[in-house]
Amino acid sequence: MDCTVQNAGMQTGRPLEFDPQLALDAAMGVFWQRGFEATSLSDLLAAMGLSKSSFYNAFGSKQQLFEACLVRFRGRHVERMREMLRSAASALAFVREMLLTNAREAREPGPRRGCLIMNTATEFAGRDAAVAACVADAARDFAGVFRTAIEMAREHGEIPREADPEVLARYLLTTMAGLRTMVKAGLPADELEKVVEVAMGALH
Amino acid sequence: MDCTVQNAGMQTGRPLEFDPQLALDAAMGVFWQRGFEATSLSDLLAAMGLSKSSFYNAFGSKQQLFEACLVRFRGRHVERMREMLRSAASALAFVREMLLTNAREAREPGPRRGCLIMNTATEFAGRDAAVAACVADAARDFAGVFRTAIEMAREHGEIPREADPEVLARYLLTTMAGLRTMVKAGLPADELEKVVEVAMGALH
DNA sequence: GGTTAAATGGACCGTACGGTCCAAAAATGG
DNA sequence: CCATTTTTGGACCGTACGGTCCATTTAACC
Numbered sequence: 304m305d306c307t308v309q310n311a312g313m314q315t316g317r318p319l320e321f322d323p324q325l326a327l328d329a330a331m332g333v334f335w336q337r338g339f340e341a342t343s344l345s346d347l348l349a350a351m352g353l354s355k356s357s358f359y360n361a362f363g364s365k366q367q368l369f370e371a372c373l374v375r376f377r378g379r380h381v382e383r384m385r386e387m388l389r390s391a392a393s394a395l396a397f398v399r400e401m402l403l404t405n406a407r408e409a410r411e412p413g414p415r416r417g418c419l420i421m422n423t424a425t426e427f428a429g430r431d432a433a434v435a436a437c438v439a440d441a442a443r444d445f446a447g448v449f450r451t452a453i454e455m456a457r458e459h460g461e462i463p464r465e466a467d468p469e470v471l472a473r474y475l476l477t478t479m480a481g482l483r484t485m486v487k488a489g490l491p492a493d494e495l496e497k498v499v500e501v502a503m504g505a506l507h
Numbered sequence: 508m509d510c511t512v513q514n515a516g517m518q519t520g521r522p523l524e525f526d527p528q529l530a531l532d533a534a535m536g537v538f539w540q541r542g543f544e545a546t547s548l549s550d551l552l553a554a555m556g557l558s559k560s561s562f563y564n565a566f567g568s569k570q571q572l573f574e575a576c577l578v579r580f581r582g583r584h585v586e587r588m589r590e591m592l593r594s595a596a597s598a599l600a601f602v603r604e605m606l607l608t609n610a611r612e613a614r615e616p617g618p619r620r621g622c623l624i625m626n627t628a629t630e631f632a633g634r635d636a637a638v639a640a641c642v643a644d645a646a647r648d649f650a651g652v653f654r655t656a657i658e659m660a661r662e663h664g665e666i667p668r669e670a671d672p673e674v675l676a677r678y679l680l681t682t683m684a685g686l687r688t689m690v691k692a693g694l695p696a697d698e699l700e701k702v703v704e705v706a707m708g709a710l711h
Numbered sequence: 712g713g714t715t716a717a718a719t720g721g722a723c724c725g726t727a728c729g730g731t732c733c734a735a736a737a738a739t740g741g
Numbered sequence: 742c743c744a745t746t747t748t749t750g751g752a753c754c755g756t757a758c759g760g761t762c763c764a765t766t767t768a769a770c771c
Contacts, residue, residue: 318738320748338630340544344729354750355730365729414633424692425629426542429618439693473689473698474705480692481685485677488628488684489643494677501678505709523718548759558720559760565718569759712771719766724759731754740745 323361326351330362331372335419338426339369370437376419377441384448394455395462398475399503401449405482406495417483420445424480442476449475453506462506471506478502527565530555534566535576539623542630543573574641580623581645588652598659599666602679603707605653609686610699621687624649628684646680653679657710666710675710682706 329350333342344365348358362368384401391397408415416422420441428435449472456462462471478499485495533554537546548569552562566572588605595601612619620626624645632639654676660666666675682703689699 318747320737337634338544340542341630341634343727345727354748356732356749356751359730360748417629421688421692422629424688425621425626426545428691428693430541430545435693442689442692442694467701470698470701470705473694474702477682477685477689477699477702477706479685480688481681481683484625484628484684484688485646485681487632488625488646489632489639490646490677494674495681497671497674498678498681501674501709502681503709505705505707547757549757558718560719560721560762563760715768715770717767717769720764722762722764724761727758728756729754732752734750734752736749737747738745739747741743 319361321351321353321357326353326361327368327371327375330368331376331419334369334372335376335416335422336414338422339366340426366431366434370433373419373423373434373437373441377437377444380418380420381441381444381448384445388448388452388455393461394452394459395503395506397452398449398456398506399499402475402478402482402499402502403496405479406486406499407492408483409486409490409492409495415487417487418480421480421483445479446472446476449473456506466506474505523565525555525557525561530557530565531572531575531579534572535580535623538573538576539580539620539626540618542626543570544630570635570638574637577623577627577638577641577645581641581648584622584624585645585648585652588649592652592656592659597665598656598663599707599710601656602653602660602710603703606679606682606686606703606706607700609683610690610703611696612687613690613694613696613699619691621691622684625684625687649683650676650680653677660710670710678709 329352330347333346333350337346342365344355344358347365347368348355351358353361358368362371387400388394388397391400405418408417420438423434424438424442428438450468453462453466453468453471453475457464457466457468482495482498485498486492533556534551537550537554541550546569548559548562551569551572552559555562557565562572566575591604592598592601595604609622612621624642627638628642628646632642654672657666657670657672657675657679661668661670661672686699686702689702690696
């Protein structure tokens with residue numbers, strides 16, 4: 304990130320040999336799967352394909368990299384949510400699909416990663432203010448998309464007019480976080496899908 | 508634990524100088540607050556007031572101690588839930604109170620610990636089978652109490668007769684986990700209390 | 712008070728951690 | 742092909758990790 308900015312202005316000399324964005328993605332994957340504490344520097348170097356020097360040149364420190372990953376994750380997933388909302392048959396259909404997507408991680412074969420933001424809220428947010436801020440920002444963004452969906456649903460009469468979009472949005476975010484936790488706790492996907500239907504019942 | 512069992516049979520020689528249960532409680536507190544990875548052996552020794560030798564004599568290893576803490580936490584909190592249910596004005600009142608208790612952690616001044624079981628599900632359960640089993644067992648117990656409450660509520664006509672207690676119980680557990688995550692993410696208590704009311708709406 | 716069994720403090724183990732530093736290599740612009 | 746600028750690998754830093762070991766102390770039983 305730093306280096307990108309530096310090089311943007313005027314560069315002579317050897318250009319970067321790796322793609323910082325790609326390296327960031329790789330790092331994000333590791334953090335996502337293992338969390339901050341359990342991820343060692345070597346884990347990161349291996350995943351990113353960097354030497355230690357390049358790593359510190361480009362990303363500063365483990366924690367700075369982590370924060371960059373949080374920001375990247377947030378941006379990417381908020382965008383994905385917005386796309387889902389745009390292409391959904393209805394606002395409520397989007398909400399259901401969103402929750403189901405979370406529940407269905409339990410069906411995937413590999414390890415359960417959950418959501419990087421929620422994982423971080425649980426593991427790390429209490430100990431570092433900067434990280435806590437990243438998490439809070441991301442949570443606000445996610446809730447914002449839900450809020451938009453709720454407002455749309457209200458316009459279309461899918462949910463009662465007196466519903467409070469802000470509260471319902473936070474409720475949906477809460478449910479999402481809960482689903483991810485239950486996936487990690489080992490509940491099977493089909494039971495979580497039933498839970499989603501119950502959760503949807505709170506909207507009308 | 509080991510030593511307790513050993514000593515139970517027939518002991519001559521010096522008796523234990525610390526209370527294993529108390530030490531276990533102290534360790535649980537540290538793990539609860541910081542998680543497994545972020546808790547160092549010295550943290551544990553300081554909190555438990557033990558020397559390294561006594562620690563390993565009595566508890567085997569950091570991870571064995573952690574699993575013992577999980578079991579203890581589970582037992583204690585399931586019992587606490589059962590008590591709450593017993594002394595509640597109604598089954599639904601218990602459910603509401605339970606969720607509100609989780610939401611209100613956001614109002615407490617100190618650091619947010621969440622629920623040791625949920626924290627562990629998020630941080631650690633994916634990496635160790637024994638720990639995952641502890642988490643799954645605890646989740647089943649918690650859900651069991653909710654299930655009992657739902658069945659009682661159904662008997663008393665507080666919720667529709669056609670409700671599925673098993674699914675609703677899992678829904679409540681999911682909501683609980685979500686609330687704890689949102690507390691850690693920094694949402695204020697009064698907003699989470701509104702979320703609880705929305706969540707209760709899914710029961711009827 | 713001797714014997715015995717267990718707990719105790721503290722030295723010690725190798726390893727891995729996150730992070731720094733530097734000399735050498737390499738790719739661009741002129 | 743030279744000069745410049747940056748990357749690069751790898752040596753190196755001190756620290757802390759989780760865990761082992763042992764000589765000593767301690768308390769209970771006879």
